[in-house]
Amino acid sequence: AQSVTQPDIHITVSEGASLELRCNYSYGATPYLFWYVQSPGQGLQLLLKYFSGDTLVQGIKGFEAEFKRSQSSFNLRKPSVHWSDAAEYFCAVSTSGTYKYIFGTGTRLKVLA
Amino acid sequence: DADVTQTPRNRITKTGKRIMLECSQTKGHDRMYWYRQDPGLGLRLIYYSFDVKDINKGEISDGYSVSRQAQAKFSLSLESAIPNQTALYFCATSDLSAGGNYNEQFFGPGTRLTVL
Numbered sequence: 001a002q003s004v005t006q007p008d009i010h011i012t013v014s015e016g017a018s019l020e021l022r023c024n025y026s027y028g029a030t031p032y033l034f035w036y037v038q039s040p041g042q043g044l045q046l047l048l049k050y051f052s053g054d055t056l057v058q059g060i061k062g063f064e065a066e067f068k069r070s071q072s073s074f075n076l077r078k079p080s081v082h083w084s085d086a087a088e089y090f091c092a093v094s095t096s097g098t099y100k101y102i103f104g105t106g107t108r109l110k111v112l113a
Numbered sequence: 114d115a116d117v118t119q120t121p122r123n124r125i126t127k128t129g130k131r132i133m134l135e136c137s138q139t140k141g142h143d144r145m146y147w148y149r150q151d152p153g154l155g156l157r158l159i160y161y162s163f164d165v166k167d168i169n170k171g172e173i174s175d176g177y178s179v180s181r182q183a184q185a186k187f188s189l190s191l192e193s194a195i196p197n198q199t200a201l202y203f204c205a206t207s208d209l210s211a212g213g214n215y216n217e218q219f220f221g222p223g224t225r226l227t228v229l
Contacts, residue, residue: 009153034217043117043203044156044220090155101218103155 002027004093006104013081014112021076021107023091033074034092034101035065044090050074061085086111116140117221119204125227132191134224136204143208145187146218147171147179150201159202162187194228201225 005024013019025031032051036044048059055067065076074091091104117138126132136145143164148156148171158171160179168179176198180188191198204221 036220043222046217046219049217100158101156103157105153105155 002093002102004091004102004104006089006091006107008107009105010108010110012110012112015083016080019076019078019081019085019109021089021091021109023074023076023104025072025074025091025093025102027072027093027095027102029095031074032094033065033067034094035059035063035074035076036090036092037061037087038090038106039087047076047089081109081111083111083113085109117204117206117219119202119221119224121224122222123225125229126194127229128193128195130194130228132194132226134189134191134202134204134226136187136189136221138185138204138206138219138221140206140208140219141184142206142219143184144206145181146205146207147177147187147189148203148205149173149198150203150223156203159189191226191228194226196228199226199228 003026007022034049035047037047038044047063048057048065050057050067057065063078065074067074088106088108090106092101094101120135146161147159150156157173159173159177160171162168162181165181178190202224205218207218
């Protein structure tokens with residue numbers, strides 16, 4: 001069955017520390033991969049996406065993600081976290097020619113001052 | 114200006130009431146979606162529409178219905194609301210004709226619905 005796993009429900013980091021949010025997927029076809037961020041009381045904003053090509057993808061707000069086909073992973077990273085990054089982060093997977101997203105269950109990030 | 118708008122943003126209702134959530138978009142996209150978000154469950158697809166004449170059930174359509182009044186408008190109805198439909202509801206749009214089959218979806222700000 002197709003699935004997306006975000007193994008960390010909550011993560012707490014100090015401001016200025018590095019961040020890595022994990023995303024693993026199980027998908028038979030070539031995946032299209034997305035990371036969205038949901039700030040409190042807001043909708044979902046696209047951080048970055050991977051379709052093909054370079055496996056290291058740069059996004060907005062200083063985020064990047066690396067697609068590793070051998071590990072079925074698409075982890076999100078940021079070298080130095082800011083207090084404004086506190087939010088919930090969702091990984092999603094789609095595939096060519098389909099309407100459907102499969103979302104992970106989300107990781108809630110808390111940033112300590 | 115918001116490209117995908119949802120009304121109302123918050124709604125409290127009682128069990129058994131009929132509720133309509135509305136979504137409008139100015140992106141010119143042909144595809145529209147309704148999701149619900151529950152804590153710890155992520156987003157789950159309720160209904161989706163590829164155009165005005167094409168409406169399809171998602172993974173959790175029971176208890177919901179939709180109407181695509183125009184390309185830009187997609188409404189979600191709860192015919193008889195029940196407490197376990199308390200959730201955050203999102204509308205989204207996408208356009209497969211733009212940029213290939215990437216299906217990037219654009220989300221509205223959400224409607225928080227509470228059923229008492």
